[in-house]
Amino acid sequence: MTFSKYIDADILHKFEYRDYGHALEILHESFSEEWNEIQECLRKLKLTVQDISRAGGNESPIPKKFDDVLYPYGWREIRISGDLIVKKYPRQIAQRRGRFADKPFETALIKGYIDGHNIDFLKNRVAFDLEWNSKDQTFDRDLLAMRTYFDCGLIDCGVIVTRAEELNDIFKEIGIMAKYGASTTWMGKLTYRLDSRRNGGCPILAIGIKKECVEGYERLAAHN
Numbered sequence: 001m002t003f004s005k006y007i008d009a010d011i012l013h014k015f016e017y018r019d020y021g022h023a024l025e026i027l028h029e030s031f032s033e034e035w036n037e038i039q040e041c042l043r044k045l046k047l048t049v050q051d052i053s054r055a056g057g058n059e060s061p062i063p064k065k066f067d068d069v070l071y072p073y074g075w076r077e078i079r080i081s082g083d084l085i086v087k088k089y090p091r092q093i094a095q096r097r098g099r100f101a102d103k104p105f106e107t108a109l110i111k112g113y114i115d116g117h118n119i120d121f122l123k124n125r126v127a128f129d130l131e132w133n134s135k136d137q138t139f140d141r142d143l144l145a146m147r148t149y150f151d152c153g154l155i156d157c158g159v160i161v162t163r164a165e166e167l168n169d170i171f172k173e174i175g176i177m178a179k180y181g182a183s184t185t186w187m188g189k190l191t192y193r194l195d196s197r198r199n200g201g202c203p204i205l206a207i208g209i210k211k212e213c214v215e216g217y218e219r220l221a222a223h224n
Contacts, residue, residue: 003017003019003024005028006024006025006027006028007024007039008039008043010043011039011042011043013210013212014042014210014212014213015042015164015207015208015209015210015213016164016187016207016208016210017205017206017207017208018187018191018194018205018206018207018208019205019206020194020199020203020204020205020206021157021199021201021202021203021204022203023157023158023159023203023204023205024205026156026157026203027126027157027159027205030156031124031125031126031156031157033124034123034124034126035126037069037070037073037075037123038070038126038128038159040069041066041069041070042161042207044065044069045065045066045209045213046065046213046215047062047065047209047213047214047215048214048215048216049174049214049215049216052167052170052171052176052214053174053176053179060132060133062130062132063120063130063132066120066121066130066161070121070123070128073123074123075121075122075123075128076121076122076123077118077119077120077121077122078118078119078122079116079117079118079119080114080117080118080148080149080152080154081112081114081115081116081117082113082114082115082152083109083110083111083112083113084109084110084113084114085107085108085109085110086107086108086109086110087104087106087107088104088105088106088107088108089101089103089104089105090105114148114152117144117145117148117149118145119142119145119146119149119158122149122155125154125155125156125157126155126156126157126158126159127145127146127149127155127157127158127159128158128159128160128161129142129145129146129158129159129160129161130160130161130162131160131161131162131185131190132162132163132185133163133179133180133184133185134184134185135183135184135185136183136184136185136186136189138185139160139185139189139190139193140193140198142160143193143194143198143199143202143204144198146158146160146199146202146204147198147199147200147201147202149202150200150201150202151200151201151202155202156203157202157203157204157205158199158202158203158204158205159204159205159207160190160204160205160206160207161207161208161209162185162186162187162189162190162206162207162208162209163180163185163186163187163208163209164186164187164208164209164210164211165186165187165188165208166210166211167180167186167209167210167211167214168180169211170211170214170217186208187206187208190206191206194206
């Protein structure tokens with residue numbers, strides 16, 4: 001696939017891209033406004049050594065960098081819940097097969113059938129999640145949420161941003177590799193889940209943050 005057709009040239013090599021289910025084509029052709037806003041967010045992403053040295057989770061300043069760009073465009077964190085109504089239709093006695101009553105004789109309600117599925121950012125029919133340094137099982141939650149939104153007809157594709165493996169070189173150079181273990185969220189932990197189709201039928205664009213997003217990465221590389 002020729003990514004240069006769909007991704008602006010100035011951010012093409014700053015990130016790693018993996019396209020599943022033609023998500024990139026869907027974004028470019030059907031949701032150009034949302035895709036341009038995501039690209040603008042990627043364009044403005046600049047990480048410092050101080051940023052990446054901070055703890056993960058709520059202590060990290062990195063998620064706020066995405067909030068600051070996407071919130072003014074109208075992206076919002078969304079959580080959905082829903083009950084399932086199951087209706088049982090009996091076959092009409094006068095018919096041997098293929099004819100069922102117009103009304104159910106029994107209805108069952110399963111409360112909370114869909115519950116607790118939240119996504120960091122949602123706009124129109126595009127979902128966007130950031131996972132910088134969480135436990136890698138967080139990807140299972142994200143993919144289940146996007147799959148559920150897709151199956152419910154709420155989104156047409158999803159985007160997940162995380163760390164590219166090459167950032168480990170910088171982590172090692174500045175002595176913080178212990179903060180970023182192999183069982184945390186990075187592209188390798190995401191792509192093997194996508195390769196095994198844990199996203200179901202939901203198209204996903206996986207984006208990895210590379211060295212060029214870290215200010216002074218050339219100096220660090222030269223020092224190494």
